[in-house]
Amino acid sequence: MEEPPGKPLSFEEKEKLKEKLAFLKREYSKTLARLQNLKLKYLLVMHYKSTPISMKKLEMLSLNPLTLEVAQWKDHTNGQQMIYKNILPIGSVTLKTEREDVPAGDSLNPGNLQLVSKLKNPSGSCSVDVSAMWWEIAGVKQPCIITACEYTVSLWKPLDTGQWRRMYSWLFTEVPVLQIVSMPDACNLVCVALGNLEIREIRALICSSDGESEKQVLLSSGNIQAVLGLAERRLVSSSRTLCDQQVEIITFAEDGGSQEKQFLMPPEETVLTFAEIEGIQEALLGTTIMNNVVMWNLKTGQLLRKMRVGDSYQASVCHKAYSEMGLLFVVLSHPCANERGPSGSPVFQLIAVNPKTALSVDVMLYCLPQGQAGRFLEGDVKDNFAAAVLTSGTIAIWDLLLGHCTALLPPISDQKWSFVKWSGTDSHLLAGQKDGNVFVYLIS
Numbered sequence: 168m169e170e171p172p173g174k175p176l177s178f179e180e181k182e183k184l185k186e187k188l189a190f191l192k193r194e195y196s197k198t199l200a201r202l203q204n205l206k207l208k209y210l211l212v213m214h215y216k217s218t219p220i221s222m223k224k225l226e227m228l229s230l231n232p233l234t235l236e237v238a239q240w241k242d243h244t245n246g247q248q249m250i251y252k253n254i255l256p257i258g259s260v261t262l263k264t265e266r267e268d269v270p271a272g273d274s275l276n277p278g279n280l281q282l283v284s285k286l287k288n289p290s291g292s293c294s295v296d297v298s299a300m301w302w303e304i305a306g307v308k309q310p311c312i313i314t315a316c317e318y319t320v321s322l323w324k325p326l327d328t329g330q331w332r333r334m335y336s337w338l339f340t341e342v343p344v345l346q347i348v349s350m351p352d353a354c355n356l357v358c359v360a361l362g363n364l365e366i367r368e369i370r371a372l373i374c375s376s377d378g379e380s381e382k383q384v385l386l387s388s389g390n391i392q393a394v395l396g397l398a399e400r401r402l403v404s405s406s407r408t409l410c411d412q413q414v415e416i417i418t419f420a421e422d423g424g425s426q427e428k429q430f431l432m433p434p435e436e437t438v439l440t441f442a443e444i445e446g447i448q449e450a451l452l453g454t455t456i457m458n459n460v461v462m463w464n465l466k467t468g469q470l471l472r473k474m475r476v477g478d479s480y481q482a483s484v485c486h487k488a489y490s491e492m493g494l495l496f497v498v499l500s501h502p503c504a505n506e507r508g509p510s511g512s513p514v515f516q517l518i519a520v521n522p523k524t525a526l527s528v529d530v531m532l533y534c535l536p537q538g539q540a541g542r543f544l545e546g547d548v549k550d551n552f553a554a555a556v557l558t559s560g561t562i563a564i565w566d567l568l569l570g571h572c573t574a575l576l577p578p579i580s581d582q583k584w585s586f587v588k589w590s591g592t593d594s595h596l597l598a599g600q601k602d603g604n605v606f607v608y609l610i611s
Contacts, residue, residue, distance in 0.1 A: 186307045280574060280596065281609045286323060286331050288603030292316040297597045297605050298349040299590035300357060304334065310592035313357055314605055317343040320359055320372060337372050337381060349591055350396040356419060358386065358394075358402060366391035369404060371419070386417055386426070395441035398448055403431075405438040405453070412437060414453075416465065432470040434461045439484070442497075446490035452497070454485040460497065462522060474525040476518060480504050483516075486548040495520040496530065498553065498567065500543045514543045515553050515565060533565045536572050549589035552610075554596060556584050562598055 176184070288294055295315050302311040304324055312323040312331060318339045323331040337359075345366055348358035361368040368388045374381035387404055392412075394404040400419040405412060414431040436455035444450045449465045455473075458481060462471045476483055480501040489496040499516045515533035520526070533553065535541065541557030548554075551567045560583025562576040576598065578584060588597045596608040 182305060182307050185309075189308055189310075282606060283595070283609045284329050284331060284607045286312065286314060286605040286607070288314060288316055288319075288321070288605070289333070292318060292603075293601050294585065294599050294603045294605070295344055296347045296586055297588055297599050298347040298357070299588070299592050299595065299597060300349050301354045301592055303355050308354060310590070312597070312605070312607070313347055313349070314599075315344045315347050315359065316603065320344060320347070320357075322374070335374050335381060337374075337383060342368055348394050348396050348402065350400060350402070350419075351398050351591060353396075353400045353419070356400065358396060360391070360394055362391075366394065369394055369402070387415070393438050393440050393453070395443070397443065397451070403441055403451065405433070405441075407437055414438065414463075429468060431463050431465070431468045434470055434473060436461075436473075442485040442487050444488045444490050444495065450490075452485055452488050452495075454483065458483055460485055460520070462495075472522050472525055474520050474522065474527065476520075476527060480513070480516070484543075486515075486546070486553070493522075495522055498548050500546055500555065502543045504542055512540065512542060514546075514555050514557070514563065515548075515567075517567060531567075531570050533567070533570065533572070535563060536575075539563070539572075539575065545586050547588045552589070554587045554589065556587050560584055562587050564596075 298313045301308050314321050319336050321336045322334045324334045326332055342361040345360045345362050348360055350356050358369060358371050360366045369386045371384040371386055389406045391404055391406045396402055402417045405414045412433040414433050416429045418427040436457045438453040438455055440454045442452040451463045451465055453461045460474045460476050464471055482503045483499045483501055486498045486500060497518050497520055501513055504513045512535045513532045517530040518527050519530050541559035544556045544558050546555030553565045553567055555563050557563060560578040562584045563572050564574045566573050582600045582602055584598055585601045586599045594610045596610060599605045
């Protein structure tokens with residue numbers, strides 16, 4: 168006999184099930200990342216066993232920059248085996264698209280980059296940025312997308328159909344939006360930088376979980392050079408007056424209020440960008456106008472070191488760093504690199520830096536494939552992947568571990584790509600155009 172149908176679930180029960188599903192997805196992602204790290208350790212050991220690198224010229228010592236504990240980094244050329252531990256998480260990705268109304272990625276390796284959805288900005292103004300973050304809606308945390316146009320920032324909620332619905336928008340009437348400043352582990356909080364050619368204001372955007380109310384909170388104003396969202400609901404920014412430079416960290420409470428401020432020791436040179444160090448949450452890097460990288464201890468505010476990253480490429484930008492065995496593995500981009508270099512156009516570079524001696528060594532250059540042209544215009548780095556919009560309007564993606572470009576996404580007709588971001592909530596790639604189109608790709 169067939170069992171009688173059960174009682175339909177109530178709205179509250181459905182929402183609880185959705186929240187539990189979102190929690191299980193997050194736990195799965197964490198477990199997958201741990202397994203990838205174990206796989207990487209094995210691959211790195213095998214790789215460097217077969218490709219010995221002489222480090223004698225630098226006589227580099229392994230150093231933990233926060234505790235100042237020194238340990239020898241062994242030289243392979245003396246018969247001692249040099250072993251890297253986990254530098255970057257690893258995955259296997261190659262990209263292609265299957266829809267006719269979107270750009271077809273040039274697959275350079277087997278794999279998939281699947282278009283899952285497309286957002287269209289209804290305001291008709293120029294799009295400037297995109298980001299993905301967690302937002303609590305009706306008591307359930309969901310991975311949402313934030314889009315920014317010149318005078319509008321919108322929050323998009325995912326629907327079961329694979330589409331997106333705009334939940335709320337913040338409007339700006341006087342100063343246009345330059346960029347979205349996402350907070351890595353925050354929920355219901357996003358910041359934006361406003362200005363024309365340079366940042367003049369930083370505001371926090373907050374709205375209730377039901378979308379009924381919203382507010383903007385002015386965090387700082389003036390001649391702001393750089394801003395970055397950090398873990399633990401923190402925001403770091405640098406600003407300059409005629410006399411000095413100020414580097415400030417703001418910490419938010421869970422409700423977005425109760426701001427606490429801390430000042431970091433400013434370097435003599437103007438800071439242009441900030442970058443996190445994966446593996447050391449209480450340290451921070453900054454790129455200066457003189458092509459140097461500076462490092463702070465976020466607990467004490469102390470400026471620990473200034474490190475020269477080389478003179479081969481001017482105006483280098485530090486995107487991210489990875490700490491392992493006391494060394495810093497720093498990912499740089501080169502907006503001013505020569506497009507006609509002997510090895511192609513270098514877009515990204517990985518260098519190893521000893522923070523005690525400030526000595527560095529080149530590890531790898533990430534160049535465009537033969538036949539491709541363009542310099543770095545805008546980009547993002549996450550785990551072991553880097554994506555960049557080129558001056559040609561194409562998006563290029565590299566596997567930092569393999570060392571080569573894995574995919575190219577050419578422009579659509581006359582619409583060049585304008586910005587690209589890795590999702591902070593999952594393994595999606597977000598790519599946008601000036602006309603308001605934002606494409607969401609799933610990497611598998």
